[in-house]
Amino acid sequence: MSTADRRLDVLRAIVSDYVCNREPVGSKMLVERYDLGVSPATIRNDMAVLEEEGLIYQPHTSAGRVPTLAGYRVFVDKLAQIKPLSAPERRAIESFLADALSVDDVIERTVRLMAQLTRQVAIIQYPHCTQTKVLCLEIVELGDQRLMIVLITDNTNVERRTLNAITANSAELAQFKHVLNQLCIGKELAQVQEILGQHLHTWPYDFQKQIAQTILELTKVEAEQRLVIAGTANLVRAETDFQHSIVPVLDALEEQVALLRLISGVQTDQVRVSIGKENHHDGLIETAIVAGKYGTETTSAHLAVVGPVRMDYTAAMSTVQSLSNYLSHYLKK
Structure with a gap:
């Protein structure tokens, strides 16, 4: 092993130990905890060089060493390995x-x-995803003039919204749901935005505008x-x-x-x-x-x-x- 590689091993040990224990790391600790294959004197010399290079520093007199930002950077670039999970x-x-x-x-x-x-x-x-499409659109009556709008896209995303004070009967809701399905099913979200935006002000009843506005909000492309x-x-x-x-x-x-x-x-x-x-x-x-x-x-x-x-x-x-x-x-x- 070259001297440079050994010093990198010392840096790796200092970073690993400090991350684990949050205590400055001294040469004695490195000898006791890590098999670096060299004498304590050699480790002290390596630590002195690493400090001169700005990779570690001594937070106060008589303390061990801790990594600098540059030391962490070298650790990430040269020493950290992305290990597959067990x-x-x-x-x-x-x-x-x-x-x-x-x-x-x-x-x-x-x-x-x-x-x-x-x-x-x-x-x-x-x-x-700019190509996400509307797979299913449901208008569910909850009673007491309350509705739930359920929108399902082809990437399995499900959006729900509850509306209150909807003054429409079941037949009117069923008819409007049929209109919306013809306009929206199979269309990309951006297309639904454009289509409903064009029709929104043409529908005469408040409940139609409330439902359409809700669908516009659910399909808004802001992912x-x-x-x-x-x-x-x-x-x-x-x-x-x-x-x-x-x-x-x-x-x-x-x-x-x-x-x-x-x-x-x-x-x-x-x-x-x-x-x-x-x-x-x-x-x-x-x-x-x-x-x-x-x-x-x-x-x-x-x-x-x-x-x-x-x-x-x-x-x-x-x-x-x-x-x-x-x-x-x-x-x-």
Whole structure:
């Protein structure tokens, strides 16, 4: 093993130990916990070189060393490996997600699972598909002048909306449902938007306009701007990893446009890690973002985990890639 490779092994051990224990790492700890195959004196020399290169630093006198942002960057680029999940882990994920009934359901389950597996904030963008079509449209009478509009698309997504104070009898509703089915079934969402927009003001009755307006809202093509977030409580648990308040991070998580910009650009089957100032957002300069992409030829979106710079990058990268693969497989069904 070359001297450079050995020093990378020392850096890997320092990062792994610090992520695990949140304590500065000394040469004695490295000798006791890791089989590096060299003497303590050699390890001390390697640590001195790593410190000169700006990859580790000593937070205070007589303390061990901790990684710098540059050290984490080298760890991610050269040392972190995306390991496939074990068979039990894969079975657990498949079991948790197997009975999901719709895109909404699988997204909600996946984002919760990703937050649990990584112990970070999990973010999933809804898949954006310009070719999604209306498969089924139902108007269900609930009694007391109440209706439920149910819209099902061919990607198994189900949208529901309840309307109140609808003054129409069953025959009128059945006739209008027939008209809507002729206009909407088999049409892409953008087409439905255009068609109903053209007809909306031609229908004479209020109930017709209420129902049509509701369908317009349900079919609004805004998936590319829709994010689901889980695990924000994990930030509170990791608050000591932030030098300042976690409030700027929480505020940044509310900015969906900014988040989409940060997690986009990743190609399918890739995992991208941005650390600290690489995030180009004032509220996220103390965080790391591990992002991936999922989808098919016609449908795609992104997912990511956000947490403190001191995170388990190996686990986060493996989880993001595995769940990206699962979501891609789901969309291809």
